[in-house]
């Protein structure tokens with residue numbers, strides 16, 4: 631579930647450090663499970679909900695309940711999401727994604743779990759990424775369960791909405807743009823082309839549970855890992871925090887790289903408060919991973 635939207639740090643948190651030594655040590659020992667959040671994609675131009683200027687200050691993400699119950703809410707969602715898709719389609723992986731892919735190629739990782747729906751780890755070359763909250767690349771029909779590529783839906787929406795060119799106030803990490811009701815106007819949604827049912831992006835909405843098989847896959851990755859490295863997540867929602875707790879309870883070191891305090895700090899051996907791209911590039915350098923392997927732009 632992702633219902634907890636408001637959380638303010640309490641006093642029993644780790645102070646942030648700038649020392650990368652524990653992170654480099656964990657990686658050189660191998661078996662590191664990466665858990666990444668929106669903070670790793672901000673350097674690719676996709677803002678965090680909760681960071682400075684985060685979009686939660688502008689609007690609350692749509693819940694699963696709203697989406698399924700209200701046709702007008704769905705129309706609003708798809709108008710925003712269709713516009714946001716153009717931005718996501720242009721986003722490129724950054725040095726942080728590139729470093730994670732390089733760690734994987736060098737055999738240092740037990741796996742990558744991401745809370746992001748932007749596909750940028752895969753674009754940078756990471757393999758076997760578990761997308762905890764799904765992916766914007768796919769669409770699912772709520773009636774017949776058919777999956778289809780998002781780019782196909784984007785083409786159908788373009789056709790149904792010729793001339794829809796509003797200028798959005800901003801973009802959110804879940805891939806929707808900020809639009810006023812006036813800008814949404816008479817945007818037309820399109821139905822499932824198999825059964826005529828309601829289409830939803832294959833992402834876990836706020837108020838919706840992560841599929842149990844996916845949670846179990848992640849739990850298994852934690853069991854197999856030597857340590858857990860959290861990159862760019864405030865761990866505000868339980869869907870990610872539970873793996874931090876699992877690792878800590880199993881006595882596995884939890885290391886966090888995040889600018890701000892996180893809800894997992896009490897379980898961590900360190901929290902590095904540095905920008906991710908620079909921090910991970912520095913770590914890669916200390917591990918003698920060649921520079922060409924940590925260029926996040928290679929997949930562009």
Ligand SMILES: [Zn+2]
Pocket residue numbers: 771772773774775776822823824825826827828
């Ligand atoms: Zn269908």
